Amino acid sequence: MRAWIPIAISSAAAAALSLFIPSDLNRDELQGNRRQRVEVNRSALARILGEFRTGTSDLLFLKTERYLHGGVGYVPHQDEASQPEQVEENSGHSLDAPGPKHGHGAHDHDHGHAQGPHDHDHGHAHGPHDHDHGHAHGPHDHNHGHGHGPHDHDHGHAHGPHDHDHGHGEHDHDHNHAAAETLIPSEQQDYRGWIGRMQREVKPWRDPSEHHLHSEGNELIPWFRMMTLSDPAYVRGYILGAFWVQSENLEAAQQLIEEGLEHNPYAFQLHQSRAMLQLKEVRGLSEDGSLSIALPEQKLLLEQALEGLRHATELMMEERPKDMSKEELRNSPRWGRYKELDALAVSNSAVTLEAQFGDPEAAEALKERVLQVIPDHIRLSKER
Protein backbone atom coordinates (compact mmCIF):
# COMPACT_ATOMS: atom_id res chain seq x y z
CA MET A 1 0.00 0.00 0.00
CA ARG A 2 2.80 2.38 0.94
CA ALA A 3 4.33 1.94 -2.52
CA TRP A 4 1.44 3.86 -4.04
CA ILE A 5 1.96 6.96 -1.93
CA PRO A 6 4.90 8.36 -3.94
CA ILE A 7 3.06 7.48 -7.16
CA ALA A 8 -0.03 9.35 -6.01
CA ILE A 9 2.04 12.35 -4.88
CA SER A 10 3.96 12.52 -8.16
CA SER A 11 0.75 12.13 -10.15
CA ALA A 12 -0.80 15.02 -8.28
CA ALA A 13 2.35 17.06 -8.92
CA ALA A 14 2.25 16.19 -12.64
CA ALA A 15 -1.41 17.17 -12.87
CA ALA A 16 -0.69 20.42 -11.06
CA LEU A 17 2.24 21.19 -13.37
CA SER A 18 0.11 20.38 -16.38
CA LEU A 19 -2.17 23.22 -15.36
CA PHE A 20 0.75 25.62 -15.77
CA ILE A 21 1.75 24.40 -19.20
CA PRO A 22 -0.24 26.12 -21.93
CA SER A 23 -1.07 24.03 -24.94
CA ASP A 24 -0.30 26.82 -27.39
CA LEU A 25 3.39 27.36 -26.69
CA ASN A 26 4.11 26.64 -30.31
CA ARG A 27 2.08 29.63 -31.42
CA ASP A 28 3.40 33.09 -31.13
CA GLU A 29 3.43 36.40 -32.91
CA LEU A 30 5.98 36.18 -35.65
CA GLN A 31 7.94 38.60 -37.67
CA GLY A 32 7.58 39.33 -41.35
CA ASN A 33 4.46 39.96 -43.37
CA ARG A 34 1.21 38.12 -42.82
CA ARG A 35 1.76 35.46 -45.43
CA GLN A 36 5.18 34.71 -43.98
CA ARG A 37 3.75 34.56 -40.50
CA VAL A 38 1.17 32.05 -41.59
CA GLU A 39 3.69 29.95 -43.49
CA VAL A 40 6.46 30.07 -40.93
CA ASN A 41 4.30 29.50 -37.90
CA ARG A 42 3.31 26.04 -38.93
CA SER A 43 5.01 22.76 -38.20
CA ALA A 44 6.71 21.03 -41.10
CA LEU A 45 4.74 17.85 -40.51
CA ALA A 46 1.47 19.76 -40.52
CA ARG A 47 2.43 21.21 -43.88
CA ILE A 48 3.44 17.85 -45.29
CA LEU A 49 0.25 16.25 -44.01
CA GLY A 50 -1.79 19.29 -45.01
CA GLU A 51 -3.37 17.61 -48.00
CA PHE A 52 -4.41 14.64 -45.91
CA ARG A 53 -5.93 16.91 -43.29
CA THR A 54 -7.84 19.02 -45.75
CA GLY A 55 -8.94 15.84 -47.51
CA THR A 56 -10.27 14.48 -44.25
CA SER A 57 -12.13 17.65 -43.46
CA ASP A 58 -13.56 17.70 -46.99
CA LEU A 59 -14.87 14.17 -46.51
CA LEU A 60 -16.40 15.19 -43.23
CA PHE A 61 -17.98 18.15 -44.94
CA LEU A 62 -19.59 15.76 -47.41
CA LYS A 63 -20.91 13.81 -44.49
CA THR A 64 -22.75 16.87 -43.22
CA GLU A 65 -24.73 16.98 -46.45
CA ARG A 66 -26.01 13.45 -45.90
CA TYR A 67 -26.89 14.28 -42.35
CA LEU A 68 -28.74 17.38 -43.40
CA HIS A 69 -30.91 15.26 -45.64
CA GLY A 70 -31.52 12.64 -42.97
CA GLY A 71 -29.02 10.23 -44.51
CA VAL A 72 -30.57 10.34 -47.99
CA GLY A 73 -27.96 10.66 -50.72
CA TYR A 74 -28.86 12.83 -53.74
CA VAL A 75 -27.28 12.85 -57.15
CA PRO A 76 -25.55 16.17 -57.89
CA HIS A 77 -28.16 18.23 -59.62
CA GLN A 78 -27.17 21.86 -59.75
CA ASP A 79 -24.20 23.72 -60.96
CA GLU A 80 -22.70 27.01 -60.07
CA ALA A 81 -23.89 28.57 -63.30
CA SER A 82 -27.46 28.14 -62.17
CA GLN A 83 -26.88 30.29 -59.13
CA PRO A 84 -27.84 33.91 -59.22
CA GLU A 85 -25.09 36.44 -59.38
CA GLN A 86 -26.86 39.03 -57.35
CA VAL A 87 -25.19 38.58 -54.04
CA GLU A 88 -23.10 41.70 -54.20
CA GLU A 89 -26.02 43.93 -54.89
CA ASN A 90 -28.30 42.15 -52.61
CA SER A 91 -27.29 43.16 -49.17
CA GLY A 92 -30.75 43.92 -47.98
CA HIS A 93 -32.25 46.61 -45.89
CA SER A 94 -31.28 49.49 -43.74
CA LEU A 95 -30.36 48.84 -40.15
CA ASP A 96 -33.66 50.31 -39.08
CA ALA A 97 -35.68 47.92 -41.09
CA PRO A 98 -37.99 46.25 -38.66
CA GLY A 99 -38.39 42.96 -40.36
CA PRO A 100 -36.34 40.94 -42.72
CA LYS A 101 -37.83 40.00 -45.98
CA HIS A 102 -35.28 39.14 -48.61
CA GLY A 103 -31.68 38.71 -49.23
CA HIS A 104 -29.34 36.15 -50.58
CA GLY A 105 -26.58 34.29 -48.96
CA ALA A 106 -23.48 33.54 -50.88
CA HIS A 107 -25.00 30.84 -52.95
CA ASP A 108 -28.54 30.46 -51.96
CA HIS A 109 -31.22 30.22 -54.53
CA ASP A 110 -34.59 31.77 -54.82
CA HIS A 111 -36.18 29.39 -52.50
CA GLY A 112 -36.21 31.03 -49.16
CA HIS A 113 -38.88 29.79 -46.88
CA ALA A 114 -40.60 31.60 -44.12
CA GLN A 115 -40.32 30.24 -40.64
CA GLY A 116 -40.11 31.29 -37.04
CA PRO A 117 -41.73 34.12 -35.18
CA HIS A 118 -40.11 36.80 -37.29
CA ASP A 119 -41.00 35.24 -40.54
CA HIS A 120 -37.50 35.23 -41.82
CA ASP A 121 -36.15 33.84 -44.98
CA HIS A 122 -33.80 30.98 -44.90
CA GLY A 123 -32.07 30.10 -48.10
CA HIS A 124 -30.50 26.85 -48.94
CA ALA A 125 -28.06 26.26 -51.66
CA HIS A 126 -27.23 23.11 -53.43
CA GLY A 127 -24.10 23.31 -55.38
CA PRO A 128 -22.15 21.24 -57.80
CA HIS A 129 -18.99 19.27 -57.26
CA ASP A 130 -16.83 22.16 -56.39
CA HIS A 131 -14.92 22.28 -53.20
CA ASP A 132 -15.57 25.81 -52.21
CA HIS A 133 -17.40 26.78 -49.12
CA GLY A 134 -18.84 30.18 -49.04
CA HIS A 135 -20.83 32.36 -46.81
CA ALA A 136 -21.74 35.98 -46.99
CA HIS A 137 -22.23 38.39 -44.19
CA GLY A 138 -24.15 41.49 -44.91
CA PRO A 139 -25.15 44.14 -42.43
CA HIS A 140 -28.71 44.06 -43.64
CA ASP A 141 -29.19 40.48 -44.47
CA HIS A 142 -32.04 38.77 -42.80
CA ASN A 143 -31.60 35.42 -44.23
CA HIS A 144 -29.23 32.58 -44.00
CA GLY A 145 -28.37 30.63 -47.04
CA HIS A 146 -26.78 27.39 -46.22
CA GLY A 147 -25.83 25.21 -49.08
CA HIS A 148 -25.47 21.52 -49.11
CA GLY A 149 -25.18 19.71 -52.36
CA PRO A 150 -24.65 16.07 -53.00
CA HIS A 151 -20.90 15.79 -53.40
CA ASP A 152 -20.48 19.47 -53.30
CA HIS A 153 -18.70 21.60 -50.83
CA ASP A 154 -20.69 24.57 -51.62
CA HIS A 155 -21.98 25.95 -48.42
CA GLY A 156 -23.11 29.45 -47.90
CA HIS A 157 -24.68 31.46 -45.24
CA ALA A 158 -25.29 35.09 -44.72
CA HIS A 159 -25.04 36.97 -41.50
CA GLY A 160 -25.98 40.50 -40.87
CA PRO A 161 -26.50 42.75 -37.90
CA HIS A 162 -30.17 42.21 -38.49
CA ASP A 163 -30.17 38.53 -38.91
CA HIS A 164 -32.31 36.64 -36.53
CA ASP A 165 -32.60 33.30 -34.93
CA HIS A 166 -33.70 30.56 -37.14
CA GLY A 167 -35.16 27.41 -35.81
CA HIS A 168 -33.59 24.47 -37.50
CA GLY A 169 -36.16 21.89 -36.72
CA GLU A 170 -37.06 19.30 -39.23
CA HIS A 171 -38.83 20.96 -42.06
CA ASP A 172 -39.62 20.53 -45.65
CA HIS A 173 -38.11 22.93 -48.08
CA ASP A 174 -40.04 24.16 -50.95
CA HIS A 175 -37.33 24.72 -53.41
CA ASN A 176 -36.33 23.68 -56.83
CA HIS A 177 -34.20 20.69 -56.01
CA ALA A 178 -37.26 18.75 -54.97
CA ALA A 179 -37.04 16.68 -58.12
CA ALA A 180 -33.40 15.75 -57.69
CA GLU A 181 -32.64 12.11 -58.10
CA THR A 182 -31.54 10.05 -55.15
CA LEU A 183 -28.42 7.91 -55.32
CA ILE A 184 -30.58 4.89 -54.66
CA PRO A 185 -32.95 4.92 -57.66
CA SER A 186 -36.70 5.06 -57.29
CA GLU A 187 -38.84 2.02 -58.08
CA GLN A 188 -39.66 3.21 -61.61
CA GLN A 189 -36.00 3.59 -62.52
CA ASP A 190 -34.65 0.62 -60.66
CA TYR A 191 -34.14 -2.54 -62.70
CA ARG A 192 -33.07 -4.54 -59.66
CA GLY A 193 -36.55 -5.51 -58.53
CA TRP A 194 -36.73 -6.88 -54.99
CA ILE A 195 -33.06 -6.10 -54.33
CA GLY A 196 -33.75 -2.44 -55.03
CA ARG A 197 -36.87 -2.55 -52.87
CA MET A 198 -34.87 -4.03 -50.05
CA GLN A 199 -32.17 -1.39 -50.39
CA ARG A 200 -34.77 1.34 -50.26
CA GLU A 201 -36.14 -0.23 -47.10
CA VAL A 202 -32.88 -0.69 -45.24
CA LYS A 203 -31.04 2.43 -46.35
CA PRO A 204 -32.21 6.01 -45.82
CA TRP A 205 -34.21 6.86 -48.88
CA ARG A 206 -36.87 9.37 -49.82
CA ASP A 207 -39.03 9.54 -52.91
CA PRO A 208 -37.32 12.08 -55.20
CA SER A 209 -40.69 13.58 -56.09
CA GLU A 210 -41.16 14.61 -52.47
CA HIS A 211 -39.50 17.66 -50.99
CA HIS A 212 -36.21 17.24 -49.28
CA LEU A 213 -36.42 16.65 -45.59
CA HIS A 214 -33.84 18.69 -43.75
CA SER A 215 -32.96 17.49 -40.31
CA GLU A 216 -31.90 19.55 -37.35
CA GLY A 217 -28.62 21.39 -37.57
CA ASN A 218 -27.67 19.96 -34.20
CA GLU A 219 -26.83 16.67 -35.82
CA LEU A 220 -24.26 18.38 -37.99
CA ILE A 221 -22.38 19.90 -35.12
CA PRO A 222 -20.17 16.87 -34.28
CA TRP A 223 -19.13 16.69 -37.92
CA PHE A 224 -18.15 20.32 -37.99
CA ARG A 225 -16.27 19.72 -34.76
CA MET A 226 -14.36 16.81 -36.26
CA MET A 227 -13.67 18.90 -39.33
CA THR A 228 -12.04 21.62 -37.30
CA LEU A 229 -10.14 19.06 -35.27
CA SER A 230 -8.76 17.32 -38.32
CA ASP A 231 -7.86 20.60 -39.95
CA PRO A 232 -7.69 23.54 -37.55
CA ALA A 233 -7.02 25.86 -40.47
CA TYR A 234 -10.40 25.06 -42.01
CA VAL A 235 -11.96 28.44 -41.42
CA ARG A 236 -15.32 27.62 -42.95
CA GLY A 237 -15.72 24.62 -40.69
CA TYR A 238 -15.70 26.98 -37.71
CA ILE A 239 -18.00 29.47 -39.37
CA LEU A 240 -20.58 26.99 -40.52
CA GLY A 241 -20.34 25.02 -37.30
CA ALA A 242 -20.97 28.19 -35.34
CA PHE A 243 -23.82 29.05 -37.69
CA TRP A 244 -25.59 25.82 -36.84
CA VAL A 245 -24.81 26.00 -33.15
CA GLN A 246 -25.85 29.60 -32.65
CA SER A 247 -29.56 28.99 -32.88
CA GLU A 248 -29.36 26.50 -30.03
CA ASN A 249 -26.45 27.76 -28.00
CA LEU A 250 -24.95 31.14 -28.72
CA GLU A 251 -22.20 30.73 -26.17
CA ALA A 252 -21.01 27.47 -27.73
CA ALA A 253 -21.00 29.12 -31.14
CA GLN A 254 -18.87 31.93 -29.76
CA GLN A 255 -16.47 29.41 -28.23
CA LEU A 256 -16.11 27.66 -31.55
CA ILE A 257 -15.31 30.93 -33.28
CA GLU A 258 -12.83 31.84 -30.54
CA GLU A 259 -11.14 28.50 -31.04
CA GLY A 260 -11.00 29.17 -34.76
CA LEU A 261 -9.43 32.54 -34.08
CA GLU A 262 -6.84 30.93 -31.86
CA HIS A 263 -5.72 28.80 -34.78
CA ASN A 264 -6.36 31.37 -37.51
CA PRO A 265 -5.89 34.79 -36.00
CA TYR A 266 -5.68 36.42 -39.42
CA ALA A 267 -8.85 34.97 -40.92
CA PHE A 268 -11.04 38.02 -41.38
CA GLN A 269 -14.14 35.85 -41.79
CA LEU A 270 -13.78 34.59 -38.24
CA HIS A 271 -13.52 38.12 -36.84
CA GLN A 272 -16.58 38.92 -38.87
CA SER A 273 -18.45 35.90 -37.52
CA ARG A 274 -17.55 36.83 -33.98
CA ALA A 275 -18.89 40.33 -34.54
CA MET A 276 -22.10 38.95 -36.00
CA LEU A 277 -22.62 36.71 -33.00
CA GLN A 278 -22.08 39.70 -30.75
CA LEU A 279 -24.70 41.61 -32.70
CA LYS A 280 -27.04 38.70 -32.29
CA GLU A 281 -26.44 38.90 -28.58
CA VAL A 282 -27.23 42.62 -28.67
CA ARG A 283 -30.49 41.88 -30.40
CA GLY A 284 -31.26 39.16 -27.89
CA LEU A 285 -31.11 41.76 -25.16
CA SER A 286 -33.75 43.93 -26.85
CA GLU A 287 -37.39 43.15 -26.40
CA ASP A 288 -38.20 43.63 -30.05
CA GLY A 289 -35.02 41.97 -31.30
CA SER A 290 -33.65 45.14 -32.81
CA LEU A 291 -30.18 46.57 -32.60
CA SER A 292 -30.19 49.15 -29.87
CA ILE A 293 -27.84 50.49 -27.27
CA ALA A 294 -30.37 51.14 -24.56
CA LEU A 295 -28.60 48.87 -22.08
CA PRO A 296 -24.94 49.24 -21.11
CA GLU A 297 -24.31 45.58 -22.00
CA GLN A 298 -25.71 46.20 -25.44
CA LYS A 299 -23.51 49.23 -25.92
CA LEU A 300 -20.44 47.32 -24.84
CA LEU A 301 -21.21 44.39 -27.12
CA LEU A 302 -21.96 46.67 -30.02
CA GLU A 303 -18.67 48.47 -29.55
CA GLN A 304 -16.88 45.13 -29.50
CA ALA A 305 -18.69 44.02 -32.63
CA LEU A 306 -17.83 47.28 -34.36
CA GLU A 307 -14.20 46.93 -33.35
CA GLY A 308 -14.21 43.35 -34.64
CA LEU A 309 -15.67 44.42 -37.97
CA ARG A 310 -13.12 47.21 -38.31
CA HIS A 311 -10.34 44.73 -37.62
CA ALA A 312 -11.83 42.20 -40.02
CA THR A 313 -12.02 44.86 -42.73
CA GLU A 314 -8.40 45.84 -42.16
CA LEU A 315 -7.32 42.19 -42.39
CA MET A 316 -9.39 41.74 -45.51
CA MET A 317 -7.87 44.79 -47.18
CA GLU A 318 -4.40 43.56 -46.30
CA GLU A 319 -5.05 40.07 -47.62
CA ARG A 320 -7.01 40.78 -50.78
CA PRO A 321 -4.65 40.54 -53.77
CA LYS A 322 -4.25 43.96 -55.29
CA ASP A 323 -2.90 43.08 -58.69
CA MET A 324 -5.82 41.07 -60.05
CA SER A 325 -8.94 41.82 -62.00
CA LYS A 326 -12.35 40.90 -60.60
CA GLU A 327 -12.50 37.79 -62.73
CA GLU A 328 -8.99 36.72 -61.79
CA LEU A 329 -9.82 37.25 -58.15
CA ARG A 330 -12.87 35.06 -58.37
CA ASN A 331 -10.89 32.24 -59.94
CA SER A 332 -7.78 32.68 -57.88
CA PRO A 333 -6.92 29.85 -55.47
CA ARG A 334 -5.50 32.50 -53.16
CA TRP A 335 -8.79 34.32 -52.96
CA GLY A 336 -11.80 32.93 -54.84
CA ARG A 337 -15.42 33.79 -55.30
CA TYR A 338 -16.62 33.18 -51.80
CA LYS A 339 -13.83 35.05 -50.14
CA GLU A 340 -14.63 37.96 -52.41
CA LEU A 341 -18.24 37.81 -51.27
CA ASP A 342 -17.08 37.73 -47.68
CA ALA A 343 -14.87 40.70 -48.37
CA LEU A 344 -17.76 42.68 -49.81
CA ALA A 345 -19.96 41.75 -46.90
CA VAL A 346 -17.49 42.52 -44.15
CA SER A 347 -16.61 45.92 -45.54
CA ASN A 348 -20.28 46.67 -46.00
CA SER A 349 -21.07 45.64 -42.43
CA ALA A 350 -18.21 47.66 -41.00
CA VAL A 351 -19.13 50.82 -42.89
CA THR A 352 -22.84 50.56 -42.12
CA LEU A 353 -22.42 49.80 -38.47
CA GLU A 354 -19.80 52.53 -38.10
CA ALA A 355 -22.14 55.03 -39.71
CA GLN A 356 -25.04 53.96 -37.57
CA PHE A 357 -23.46 53.47 -34.17
CA GLY A 358 -19.90 54.74 -34.42
CA ASP A 359 -18.38 57.79 -36.01
CA PRO A 360 -20.01 58.80 -39.34
CA GLU A 361 -16.82 60.52 -40.46
CA ALA A 362 -14.80 57.42 -39.73
CA ALA A 363 -17.40 55.45 -41.66
CA GLU A 364 -16.94 57.75 -44.63
CA ALA A 365 -13.16 57.41 -44.41
CA LEU A 366 -13.41 53.63 -44.13
CA LYS A 367 -15.72 53.54 -47.12
CA GLU A 368 -13.23 55.50 -49.20
CA ARG A 369 -10.42 53.17 -48.18
CA VAL A 370 -12.49 50.11 -49.00
CA LEU A 371 -13.38 51.58 -52.38
CA GLN A 372 -9.70 52.08 -53.11
CA VAL A 373 -9.17 48.38 -52.52
CA ILE A 374 -12.47 47.21 -54.05
CA PRO A 375 -13.41 49.93 -56.55
CA ASP A 376 -16.32 47.91 -57.89
CA HIS A 377 -17.99 47.43 -54.53
CA ILE A 378 -21.54 47.90 -55.77
CA ARG A 379 -23.25 48.74 -52.54
CA LEU A 380 -20.65 51.14 -51.19
CA SER A 381 -20.28 52.92 -54.53
CA LYS A 382 -24.05 53.38 -54.64
CA GLU A 383 -23.94 55.17 -51.31
CA ARG A 384 -21.16 57.44 -52.42
Next chain:
Amino acid sequence: MSQKGQQLKLLLRAGLLELARRQGIQVLCLLMSLYLLIALGARSVGERSLEADSFMLNLGLTLSVSLGLILAALTGLRQMPDDIENRSIYPLLARPLDRDTLLSGRFLSAALSGISVTLIFLLLTLIVSPTPSIMNRGMLIQYLLLQPLAIAWAAAFALLLGLCLPRALATLSCLGLIFGGEFLFRILPDLFIFKHLIPRFGSLQLATRVTSGATALSPAEWIPLLLYPAVWLCICHFSCRSVFRRKAL
Protein backbone atom coordinates in the same frame (compact mmCIF):
# COMPACT_ATOMS: atom_id res chain seq x y z
CA MET B 1 33.35 1.87 -9.23
CA SER B 2 30.86 0.40 -6.79
CA GLN B 3 29.34 -2.99 -7.44
CA LYS B 4 26.01 -1.43 -8.36
CA GLY B 5 27.70 0.95 -10.79
CA GLN B 6 29.52 -1.96 -12.37
CA GLN B 7 26.26 -3.86 -12.73
CA LEU B 8 24.55 -0.88 -14.33
CA LYS B 9 27.45 -0.44 -16.72
CA LEU B 10 27.22 -4.06 -17.78
CA LEU B 11 23.47 -3.86 -18.23
CA LEU B 12 23.87 -0.70 -20.27
CA ARG B 13 26.47 -2.36 -22.46
CA ALA B 14 24.26 -5.38 -22.95
CA GLY B 15 21.34 -3.13 -23.88
CA LEU B 16 23.39 -1.20 -26.41
CA LEU B 17 24.78 -4.40 -27.90
CA GLU B 18 21.26 -5.70 -28.26
CA LEU B 19 20.27 -2.46 -29.96
CA ALA B 20 23.18 -2.68 -32.39
CA ARG B 21 22.28 -6.28 -33.14
CA ARG B 22 18.78 -5.32 -34.20
CA GLN B 23 18.32 -3.41 -37.42
CA GLY B 24 15.95 -0.73 -36.19
CA ILE B 25 18.68 1.80 -35.69
CA GLN B 26 19.87 1.36 -39.26
CA VAL B 27 16.38 2.19 -40.49
CA LEU B 28 16.36 5.36 -38.40
CA CYS B 29 19.78 6.32 -39.76
CA LEU B 30 18.57 5.71 -43.29
CA LEU B 31 15.56 7.97 -42.75
CA MET B 32 17.70 10.66 -41.25
CA SER B 33 20.25 10.48 -44.05
CA LEU B 34 17.44 10.92 -46.56
CA TYR B 35 16.43 14.11 -44.81
CA LEU B 36 20.04 15.27 -44.58
CA LEU B 37 20.54 14.71 -48.30
CA ILE B 38 17.43 16.74 -49.11
CA ALA B 39 18.40 19.48 -46.68
CA LEU B 40 21.88 19.62 -48.16
CA GLY B 41 20.43 19.86 -51.64
CA ALA B 42 18.00 22.56 -50.57
CA ARG B 43 20.79 24.49 -48.95
CA SER B 44 23.07 24.43 -51.96
CA VAL B 45 20.72 24.65 -54.94
CA GLY B 46 17.20 25.14 -53.63
CA GLU B 47 15.15 28.25 -53.08
CA ARG B 48 16.30 30.21 -50.05
CA SER B 49 13.56 32.05 -48.29
CA LEU B 50 12.46 32.44 -44.73
CA GLU B 51 9.59 30.01 -45.25
CA ALA B 52 11.77 27.39 -46.95
CA ASP B 53 14.50 27.63 -44.31
CA SER B 54 11.98 27.37 -41.48
CA PHE B 55 10.36 24.40 -43.11
CA MET B 56 13.59 22.47 -43.56
CA LEU B 57 14.84 23.16 -40.06
CA ASN B 58 11.46 22.38 -38.52
CA LEU B 59 11.34 19.11 -40.39
CA GLY B 60 14.86 18.20 -39.25
CA LEU B 61 14.20 19.01 -35.60
CA THR B 62 10.89 17.18 -35.60
CA LEU B 63 12.37 14.17 -37.35
CA SER B 64 15.41 13.96 -35.05
CA VAL B 65 13.34 14.08 -31.89
CA SER B 66 10.59 11.81 -33.20
CA LEU B 67 13.10 9.16 -34.24
CA GLY B 68 14.79 9.38 -30.85
CA LEU B 69 11.44 9.04 -29.10
CA ILE B 70 10.50 6.05 -31.21
CA LEU B 71 13.81 4.37 -30.53
CA ALA B 72 13.65 4.98 -26.79
CA ALA B 73 10.03 3.87 -26.61
CA LEU B 74 10.48 0.71 -28.66
CA THR B 75 13.62 -0.24 -26.75
CA GLY B 76 11.91 0.38 -23.43
CA LEU B 77 8.81 -1.50 -24.49
CA ARG B 78 10.50 -4.71 -25.54
CA GLN B 79 13.31 -5.08 -23.01
CA MET B 80 11.51 -6.50 -19.99
CA PRO B 81 8.94 -8.60 -21.90
CA ASP B 82 11.81 -10.04 -23.99
CA ASP B 83 13.77 -10.88 -20.88
CA ILE B 84 10.76 -12.58 -19.36
CA GLU B 85 9.79 -14.36 -22.55
CA ASN B 86 13.31 -15.63 -23.30
CA ARG B 87 13.77 -16.50 -19.65
CA SER B 88 17.04 -14.57 -19.65
CA ILE B 89 15.75 -12.72 -16.64
CA TYR B 90 16.46 -15.72 -14.38
CA PRO B 91 20.23 -15.86 -14.81
CA LEU B 92 20.29 -12.05 -14.54
CA LEU B 93 18.45 -12.09 -11.24
CA ALA B 94 20.34 -15.16 -10.07
CA ARG B 95 23.54 -13.16 -10.12
CA PRO B 96 23.65 -10.63 -7.36
CA LEU B 97 21.36 -8.32 -9.35
CA ASP B 98 18.29 -7.06 -7.58
CA ARG B 99 15.13 -6.18 -9.44
CA ASP B 100 15.61 -2.44 -9.01
CA THR B 101 19.08 -2.53 -10.53
CA LEU B 102 17.88 -4.57 -13.44
CA LEU B 103 15.09 -2.09 -14.02
CA SER B 104 17.45 0.88 -13.78
CA GLY B 105 19.85 -0.74 -16.21
CA ARG B 106 17.11 -1.38 -18.70
CA PHE B 107 15.85 2.16 -18.35
CA LEU B 108 19.33 3.60 -18.80
CA SER B 109 20.01 1.64 -21.96
CA ALA B 110 16.67 2.68 -23.49
CA ALA B 111 17.02 6.32 -22.49
CA LEU B 112 20.67 6.70 -23.42
CA SER B 113 20.24 5.07 -26.82
CA GLY B 114 17.36 7.45 -27.57
CA ILE B 115 19.18 10.49 -26.25
CA SER B 116 22.41 9.78 -28.10
CA VAL B 117 20.63 9.14 -31.40
CA THR B 118 18.59 12.32 -30.98
CA LEU B 119 21.57 14.45 -30.08
CA ILE B 120 23.55 13.19 -33.06
CA PHE B 121 20.60 13.77 -35.40
CA LEU B 122 19.96 17.22 -33.95
CA LEU B 123 23.56 18.17 -34.36
CA LEU B 124 23.58 17.01 -37.96
CA THR B 125 20.35 18.86 -38.61
CA LEU B 126 21.71 22.09 -37.20
CA ILE B 127 24.88 21.74 -39.27
CA VAL B 128 23.26 20.79 -42.55
CA SER B 129 19.91 22.52 -42.52
CA PRO B 130 19.64 26.21 -43.43
CA THR B 131 19.07 28.41 -40.40
CA PRO B 132 16.17 30.85 -40.63
CA SER B 133 17.30 34.39 -39.97
CA ILE B 134 14.61 34.94 -37.36
CA MET B 135 15.55 31.99 -35.16
CA ASN B 136 16.06 32.88 -31.51
CA ARG B 137 19.12 31.13 -30.07
CA GLY B 138 17.81 31.25 -26.51
CA MET B 139 14.71 29.38 -27.60
CA LEU B 140 16.85 26.84 -29.45
CA ILE B 141 18.91 26.15 -26.32
CA GLN B 142 15.77 25.74 -24.24
CA TYR B 143 14.41 23.34 -26.82
CA LEU B 144 17.61 21.30 -26.93
CA LEU B 145 17.71 21.05 -23.14
CA LEU B 146 14.17 19.73 -23.02
CA GLN B 147 14.71 16.89 -25.47
CA PRO B 148 16.88 14.54 -23.35
CA LEU B 149 14.28 14.84 -20.60
CA ALA B 150 11.50 14.05 -23.03
CA ILE B 151 13.32 10.99 -24.32
CA ALA B 152 14.19 9.71 -20.85
CA TRP B 153 10.53 10.14 -19.94
CA ALA B 154 9.46 8.23 -23.05
CA ALA B 155 11.84 5.38 -22.18
CA ALA B 156 10.56 5.15 -18.61
CA PHE B 157 6.97 5.36 -19.74
CA ALA B 158 7.54 2.61 -22.30
CA LEU B 159 9.22 0.42 -19.68
CA LEU B 160 6.20 0.85 -17.42
CA LEU B 161 3.68 0.03 -20.14
CA GLY B 162 5.81 -2.92 -21.26
CA LEU B 163 5.59 -4.32 -17.76
CA CYS B 164 1.86 -3.72 -17.31
CA LEU B 165 0.26 -4.45 -20.67
CA PRO B 166 0.44 -7.08 -23.38
CA ARG B 167 3.03 -6.25 -26.00
CA ALA B 168 0.77 -5.03 -28.83
CA LEU B 169 -1.43 -2.98 -26.56
CA ALA B 170 1.57 -1.50 -24.80
CA THR B 171 3.17 -0.51 -28.11
CA LEU B 172 0.00 1.07 -29.43
CA SER B 173 -0.84 2.97 -26.28
CA CYS B 174 2.74 4.08 -25.72
CA LEU B 175 3.28 5.46 -29.22
CA GLY B 176 -0.27 6.81 -29.26
CA LEU B 177 0.27 8.76 -26.08
CA ILE B 178 3.75 9.95 -27.02
CA PHE B 179 2.58 11.37 -30.33
CA GLY B 180 -1.08 12.00 -29.58
CA GLY B 181 -1.19 12.75 -25.86
CA GLU B 182 -1.09 16.50 -26.34
CA PHE B 183 -3.81 16.33 -28.97
CA LEU B 184 -5.97 14.26 -26.64
CA PHE B 185 -5.36 16.77 -23.89
CA ARG B 186 -6.47 19.61 -26.15
CA ILE B 187 -9.67 18.04 -27.33
CA LEU B 188 -10.89 16.92 -23.94
CA PRO B 189 -13.10 19.49 -22.28
CA ASP B 190 -11.66 21.48 -19.39
CA LEU B 191 -14.32 20.09 -17.12
CA PHE B 192 -12.74 16.68 -17.45
CA ILE B 193 -10.21 17.24 -14.70
CA PHE B 194 -8.45 13.89 -15.19
CA LYS B 195 -7.19 15.10 -18.51
CA HIS B 196 -4.29 16.64 -16.62
CA LEU B 197 -3.07 13.11 -15.92
CA ILE B 198 -2.53 12.48 -19.61
CA PRO B 199 1.20 12.45 -20.41
CA ARG B 200 1.73 15.52 -22.57
CA PHE B 201 4.87 14.65 -24.46
CA GLY B 202 3.84 17.11 -27.16
CA SER B 203 4.13 20.05 -24.78
CA LEU B 204 7.92 19.63 -24.91
CA GLN B 205 8.01 19.64 -28.70
CA LEU B 206 8.58 23.28 -29.47
CA ALA B 207 10.22 22.95 -32.87
CA THR B 208 7.72 25.31 -34.46
CA ARG B 209 8.38 27.87 -31.80
CA VAL B 210 12.12 27.59 -32.51
CA THR B 211 11.80 27.92 -36.27
CA SER B 212 9.18 30.64 -36.21
CA GLY B 213 11.48 33.08 -34.45
CA ALA B 214 9.46 33.30 -31.27
CA THR B 215 11.20 34.63 -28.19
CA ALA B 216 12.68 32.34 -25.54
CA LEU B 217 10.31 31.11 -22.87
CA SER B 218 10.03 33.10 -19.69
CA PRO B 219 11.04 31.38 -16.41
CA ALA B 220 7.35 31.02 -15.55
CA GLU B 221 6.85 28.98 -18.72
CA TRP B 222 10.21 27.28 -18.78
CA ILE B 223 10.39 25.93 -15.22
CA PRO B 224 7.10 23.97 -15.34
CA LEU B 225 8.23 22.54 -18.66
CA LEU B 226 11.48 21.33 -17.08
CA LEU B 227 9.79 19.97 -13.99
CA TYR B 228 6.98 18.26 -15.83
CA PRO B 229 9.01 15.43 -17.46
CA ALA B 230 11.06 15.10 -14.29
CA VAL B 231 7.91 14.51 -12.25
CA TRP B 232 6.65 12.05 -14.83
CA LEU B 233 9.98 10.23 -14.63
CA CYS B 234 9.35 9.86 -10.89
CA ILE B 235 5.84 8.51 -11.54
CA CYS B 236 7.16 5.97 -14.04
CA HIS B 237 10.07 5.01 -11.79
CA PHE B 238 7.91 4.42 -8.71
CA SER B 239 5.25 2.63 -10.71
CA CYS B 240 7.76 0.40 -12.50
CA ARG B 241 9.37 -0.56 -9.21
CA SER B 242 6.05 -1.30 -7.63
CA VAL B 243 4.80 -3.36 -10.56
CA PHE B 244 8.05 -5.24 -11.12
CA ARG B 245 8.43 -6.16 -7.46
CA ARG B 246 5.04 -7.79 -7.50
CA LYS B 247 5.28 -9.31 -10.93
CA ALA B 248 5.26 -13.08 -11.07
CA LEU B 249 8.09 -14.18 -13.33
